[in-house]
Amino acid sequence: xxxxxxxxxxxxxxxxxxxxxxxxxxxxxxxxxxxxxxxxxxxxxxxxxxxxxxxxxxxxxxxxxxxxxxxxxxxxxxxxxxxxxxxxxxxxxxxxxxxxxxxxxxxxxxxxxxxxxxxxx
Amino acid sequence: xxxxxxxxxxxxxxxxxxxxxxxxxxxxxxxxxxxxxxxxxxxxxxxxxxxxxxxxxxxxxxxxxxxxxxxxxxxxxxxxxxxxxxxxxxxxxxxxxxxxxxxxxxxxxxxxxxxxxxxxx
DNA sequence: ACTTTTGTATTATATGGTATAATACAAGCA
DNA sequence: TGCTTGTATTATACCATATAATACAAAAGT
Numbered sequence: 096x097x098x099x100x101x102x103x104x105x106x107x108x109x110x111x112x113x114x115x116x117x118x119x120x121x122x123x124x125x126x127x128x129x130x131x132x133x134x135x136x137x138x139x140x141x142x143x144x145x146x147x148x149x150x151x152x153x154x155x156x157x158x159x160x161x162x163x164x165x166x167x168x169x170x171x172x173x174x175x176x177x178x179x180x181x182x183x184x185x186x187x188x189x190x191x192x193x194x195x196x197x198x199x200x201x202x203x204x205x206x207x208x209x210x211x212x213x214x215x216x
Numbered sequence: 217x218x219x220x221x222x223x224x225x226x227x228x229x230x231x232x233x234x235x236x237x238x239x240x241x242x243x244x245x246x247x248x249x250x251x252x253x254x255x256x257x258x259x260x261x262x263x264x265x266x267x268x269x270x271x272x273x274x275x276x277x278x279x280x281x282x283x284x285x286x287x288x289x290x291x292x293x294x295x296x297x298x299x300x301x302x303x304x305x306x307x308x309x310x311x312x313x314x315x316x317x318x319x320x321x322x323x324x325x326x327x328x329x330x331x332x333x334x335x336x337x
Numbered sequence: 338a339c340t341t342t343t344g345t346a347t348t349a350t351a352t353g354g355t356a357t358a359a360t361a362c363a364a365g366c367a
Numbered sequence: 368t369g370c371t372t373g374t375a376t377t378a379t380a381c382c383a384t385a386t387a388a389t390a391c392a393a394a395a396g397t
Contacts, residue, residue, distance in 0.1 A: 107384060114312055121315030134344065144386045149345070160319070165344055166394045178321030185317050186330060191235055192313065193334040194242030196306050198281070200299030206331055209307060213314040214324055228355060255373065265357050270374070286373055287365045 096124050100141055108143055112151035117160060120171065123216050127177075131161065131169040217245050221262055229264055233272035238281060241292065244337050248298075252282065252290040 096119050100111045119125045131137070134152065138145040152169050155161045159180045163169050196206065217240050221232045240246045252258070255273065259266040273290050276282045280301045284290050317327065 109384080117315050117319070118312060120319055121311075133342080135342085146345090146387095147385060150384090152344085163344070164394095165392080166342090168343060177319050180320050182317060182320050182322050185313060185320070185322070188313050189317070189327075189330055190242075190334060191239060192306060192309050193331060194238050196303060196310070197335055198238070198241055198298050199301050199303050199306070201303050201306070203331060203335055206310075209310055210314060210324060210327055213311060214318055230355080254371080256371090267358095267374090268356060271355085273373085284373070285365095286363080287371090289372060 098137070098141055100143065109147050109151040109154065112137075112141075112148065113154050116151070116155060120160065121213060125171050127171050127173050129171045130167065131171070133168050219258070219262055221264065230268050230272040230275065233258075233262075233269065234275050237272070237276060241281065242334060246292050248292050248294050250292045251288070252292070254289050 096116075098112060098115055100108050102108070104111060106114075116125065116131070125131075131152070132140065134145050134148045138148045152161065152163060156163050156169075159172060159177060161169050161172055193206075217237075219233060219236055221229050223229070225232060227235075237246065237252070246252075252273070253261065255266050255269045259269045273282065273284060277284050277290075280293060280298060282290050282293055314327075
């Protein structure tokens, strides 16, 4: 997978990395059990500090998306374990964004299309 | 409307205020044309600095949710003008969250329920 | 055993966002 | 004229973000 970060973005770099990995998992470009690049390698590739990668990986670990092992590095979490996790905070985030789409006149049909696109594979 | 902010939250205060106003608009607890509290009044009510309120209001203005007039203060934007605004960034945010709900096993039916709840009124 | 590679901890430093405080200003209104 | 409105300004403080350089513990490879 290829990762791109913007240094001008308002969104912190570690957050950009986290988000892109989750999106790639959603598209099944990253599969359960698959190894992520090492902290140092990825830091080199996208030219940021290793501790910034570490922060992104750690957040993904805390949120249950990956497992980190000192000997193997970082690996995508198994689907089974992924699906046993809480989603309350995601519901809150959803309610906010849906309020915005509603207020800006986005029809439910467009929402359905987006859902279909993401839930497809 | 009543506003509550948490000073311990990771989310900035001005962002908390912004989000709650949008949620209230979604629930039609705040209606188009309605006046928001003055910067000074709201600052007093929830005990924060007036410039923090100003920052929240300004963001809401930039994102098209309210209009600010020097003589009247802040007012909720008309529905018509609200619905003529771009939503691309919201789509991107949605795609991220939907990737997360999918990975965590939230069924499409639960998404539909949330959409219905928000889009109801 | 030795070396390499892994994530991680540590310390220092720099920058920018967030929030406050106190004050002042321009514009419209009563 | 005086009041209220949002806003601008200046100073200050704190914390998140990001970097740099280094070091460490643990496991793998040889």
